Amino acid sequence: MMKRAWKKHDFVLTPGMHIRGKWNGNRYFIKRKLGQGAIGTVYLCVRNGQEAALKISEKTASMTTEINVLKTLNKVQGKRLGPYLLDADDWVSPQGKTYYFYVMEYIQGESVPSFLQSRGYEWIGVFMLQLLDDLQKLHETGWVFGDLKIDNLIVTASGPRIRWIDVGGTTQMGRAIKEYTEFYDRGYWGLGTRRAEASYDLFSFVMVFLSMCDPNPFARTNNAIQHLCKRIDAIPALKPYNSCLKKAIMGKYTSSKQMKQEIEKIIFEKQKRRQQIKERFPILVESIGLFMLALIYYLSSLFLP
């Protein structure tokens, strides 16, 4: 939410360092910096020969909230929503300052736009279903993702499977969305409230797919619905799904399940049509062949005395 805000840059850890937790006593070797967000800095670390991601910050409140969210997500049975939490602890620097950190599963993968560029835009339908599946699971446990955006998604090699990596915006249903990014936020477009509901995530969902296919950012205009529909229509890769996407923009789905079912239907029918063409193709060849044969026989019969 405040990534562009003016702030002092502080580098807490440097590669090659070892840090030890104050309460649980686990030791981590810092390998390299992975990224920096609004709340803290994420490093790649090693513990007992295993790689993991370590997020460190001096903001207790925000860090504690994130840890709480990860714990809740980890409790969801049968599905891994978001990274797995491994450890949460404090670190006292040599200068005596206390920092707060947590360690989570390191999810390795490719950014969505680069994946689509190398593997093709046919994957969009698959990603839609995968994401809607995760959203459905999340919503059913009473939570909303909140800050759903392209930077918070990654495609893992196994599968390929789309996964979310930053769960900082995850909010209990019925409350005010904790963290959001303007472009993906329906409040910014004037198309709804910032209350955590399934339809809030589904709006961001559409914006995610818009920015996957159209990397040029654009700002809001007076007639937001018309503007966004035009943008959706302009992208050939989204054409099969555009009726569903428009419904989500207008907030017409009350659950991710509804949207998933409609998209499934579209994908299923697309496949069926393709199959039908394939099935019809041999018959066509056969009949043309027979016709040609008959013609040859007929023509040759004319020359025969």
Added chain:
Amino acid sequence: MKRGTLKQILLITDGCSNKGEDPSVAAALAYEQGITVNVIGILDERYDEDLEGLQEVEEIASAGGGISQLVYQQSLTETVQMVTKQAMTQTLQGFVNKELQQILGANQTMDDLEPEKRGEIMEAVEDLGETCDLEVLVLLDTSASMHDKLPTVQEALIDLSVSLNARIGRNRFSIYRFPGKRKDLEQVFAWSPQIDEITTIFSKLTSGGVTPTGPAIREALYQFSRKSLLRRFRKNDEEGMEKA
């Protein structure tokens, strides 16, 4: 359980005060009365700013128990929200810490607890932040240099009200500008649950030369107490009516 009301003054300025009392003194006074003072200093990209002059921003917020942030115009919207929400959490955490000290002894704060327990307390703080009532008095610097920043400020304030109104708790906002036409402080938007159309009021603004930040904070303080006095009168009236 009765829900509490958090009171905040949000000062938006782009420079140094140059008239009247020290704004930090007024902010400290506000904090004493349970009102948090947050300050946002708007930077100008066109020329290198004298950051020394904007140091006052940090001093006022620190005296007022609030949060300060220097920001360029284009990030104003997100900053206004971040500052307001963080200050809410900070205030609520302060309350919780006070309670903890009574149970665990002096110098024990939430940060001294192990991460597991901290998580439980944070959940309680979040619940309070979601359900408490909030009153924000926006104190807007309308001296000459602020003139072309006012449309952005308006947008940011409308967006703030959209965000806060997604909470379960109730909100009330009012906007005052300083300097006013005749006085140090002038109301441009009366207490209301949401900020929507203030365009007309904004276009009426005339920008003056002086920046009486200190007197404006003190005056804002008076507006807050006057409002609660009025409410108390009304409440008494109602009670009286019920008895009759």
